[in-house]
Amino acid sequence: MKYIIGIDIGTTSTKCVLYDQKGTVITHADAGYQLIQTEPGMAEEDPDEIFQAVLTTLKQVMNGIEPDDLSGVSFSTAMHSLILMDENDHPLTRAITWADNRAAEYADELNASDLGAKIYAKTGTPIHPMAPLSKMLWLKNDHPNLFNQAKKFIDIKSYVFFELFGVYKIDYSIASATGMFNIFDLKWEPEVLKLLNIEETRLPEVVATTDSVSGINKEYGKMLGIKATVPFILGASDGVLSNLGVDAIDPGVVAVTIGTSGAVRVVVDKPVIDLDGKLFCYALTKDKWVVGVPVNNGGIVFRWVRDQLFDSKVSYDELTKMASGVPAGSNGLLFQPYLGGERAPIWNAYARGSFFGLTRQHTRSDMIRSALEGIVFNLYSVMCLIEKVTGKPTRIQATGGFARSVFWRQMLADIFDQDVTIPESFESSCLGAAVLGMYALDNIDDLSAVKNMIGITDIHHPNENNVKIYQELFPIWQSVTQVLEPEYKRLAEFQSKQK
Template identity: 80%
Template sequence: MDYTMGIDVGTTSTKCVLYDLNGQIIAHADKGYQLYQTKPGMAEEDPEEIFEAVIKTMQEVLKNIDSQSLKFVSFSTAMHSLILMDDNDRPITKAITWADNRAVKYSDELIKSGLGAEIYAKTGTPIHPMAPLSKMLWLKKEHSDLFDRAKKFIDIKSYIFFKLFGIYKIDYSIASATGMFNIFNLKWEPQVLNLLNIEEARLPEVVPTTNGVTGISEKYQERLGIGSDIPFVFGASDGVLSNLGLNAIDPGVVAVTIGTSGAVRVVVDKPVIDPNGNLFCYALTKNKWVVGGPVNNGGIVFRWVRDQLFDSKVSYDELTKMANEVPAGSKGLLFQPYLGGERAPIWNAYARGSFFGLTRQHTRSDMVRSSLEGIVFNLYAVMCLIEKITGKPVSIQATGGFARSSMWRQMLADIFDQDVVVPESFESSCLGAVVLGMYAQGYIDDLSAVKDMVGITEIHHPDPKNVKVYQELFPIWQRITHALEPEYKQIAKFQDR
């Protein structure tokens, strides 16, 4: 039997899945790593810990097969990471992740100057501290010793490929999420290079997502037990590959993901820019682009609810059961889920969470349901922005940890007022990486072949009674968000003293 391998390098763990050529899972492995947050706003990871997670998960899924039957390896990785490499090709920083907010001052300055809007119009990356552009401005201004020492500014996938092959390359998809890459001519943007005062040579070479390389170093041939002729396909970012792995690549088919964070995304056939700068546009391939918005506050909010309002020993299933006994709308209790600042739809790193409408009659069960509704309201607010550009969706493909909960899936259908389809394969980014790899290596002629691989476990239809409740409450929820925005920065400053 022939096998393919998809590797998803995420924020909290690396997942490696071995598939057959029909997209059926043969084996899988998962290894987590630490997020370092020892300073305010800091969110870093050790690139060596991540690299070792890649190697060990590969070893795990390869141990029971003949390595010669492995046809290729293809990658999905989280976006917006930044690592500085010195003249000896060693990292002089950890991997600064999308969740790191320390560059907020410099993203604010870009926005206020008007330069941010110019850059966004070329790059499709919203101006925000998540982006490597903002991170590099911060390092240049506040850690010039590191900035000046850097031979290369790279991402975590580039680091992995350098370790394996000794090359510095970055795919179109990851590059299009840096805030430094022109998505219309597929080149590093000169305006940004001038702003940072760096030469293009200090950035990786940009290659199509379908590019692959062979010739893995002897050290890792031995550790993995594979030959040097195995192609490693660069692949793309986790977000756009999730769309592919969900079969959400046709017009009007929207992917909604809620894991630790979340996102709403739809595929278009050419780069599209939001006039207000609130949506991203990232590459999947040269003729498929993904428009959408990422949110910081997904399942991590649910974890906070469990740990702070209950006990960490209480299971998530128990909490969702409690929430399911509360009527839609949580008896008029609304929750702003901004516990970790926010990206889309408000792009405010200072945003903070709140309950609104709380009375003595409300219970902890009401608060649980309200918090879940707040997460989905926020995702629906992103969908409203996308609709203005791409039109009304025809269906929703749902994935992420939340998709395992029938209650959450029904809530999504009711708030979005759309059918929600839940694919059989939960590891959508790994499957997306493999499908892209199959296309790159000539095993399939078109990405639409994914439709025969994803499967469907369930379809949820909107409940008209609940839809009516949510359509009444959502405008109130939005007005609360806008009313509180002027105060977010002040309360954040108070909290950071």
């Protein structure tokens, strides 16, 4: 069989890529959807709209190939989503995404208790509103009728698989991002079930990331041109598959991703827990675990800069060109990029953004560069957390939408003071899903086969002059965050009253 499909169900769109068995891109498609934010803290999506995006993109990449030539379809999915299903297997809620902050109160309460620390030590998921555990505590307390009606509590990938196959399954990787799954025993954590007062039967069956399902619904199979014998591999989460898709699966090799949000991740051979509870530990396979930190504020901050300080018609290339005319350090202007609360490094859902050091001499070009530097400063601060557990990185592989910008890539090398490699691989999470699918189907012997599929487009070396400037400014940037943090909640509460 000639081809395999890697499909990534992301926060803003679903991307689907058809590869040959050497990892070469044959064709690709994507379909976007809207984030629903009609009340403070809300960040939901329509699960049926996402499912239609999956169908649409699959149909597009299947166009022109013979059904017999498809060996499998393998999935990557954004983490932390939650959907409640009723007795008739219909959604009671939309998909509540990682960006939803309405569970903040219950995350705070759990964090302040001894139980919160015990749960983190078993699950490897920081206690935060992003996690389905916190979302379920919020629903249980604030919307008990809805909570009690739920037959199943599932994620968006489980929803897609149910629609296609009529089964409720969740892979180790997505399960390990719920805050409800024991990453050492590989099963739902009894203490969490007790806390929520639910039976294990109300959660999906947990299976390996290499597990597969076949026998696609006849109607969808006919629509897509996919035979019932084709296996659909559960796959993993977008974060860990991005590591695989950029060949950051060896010890010491770090993947830095900036898309809408961002993350820094490194692979280890067994689960690792951070005593401070700030790092996540999620599964790729049973013997490959990804330790890392997610941030809320990546490219979405750059979009805010464009839309609010300029015009949505202005291109990002124009903005980075303006920023490139400003020296490193933005003439002493610092930016805290917390426009949507923040996960790492401060794990504060109430965090807010700010410019610090603004004078009459500063220009919009300074503000652009400062915002971009603020995003990377935040990522560097989480790299410092990871180093305490896994050691200093040997190589950094960078990916995400930001990697298209030479200017931003160089900034990453300068702030991290490390060589930064930009893999050629197209849509790293899709490639990661495809490679994991090939491994699951015994088409390759080892995940390291990805080395021959990614290529290298560029390597950026640190500019020593810029490194010195950033090393002087970074402690100030950190201190500003620490000084402002006690006031974030008070300000957030004031803002919520103005809506």
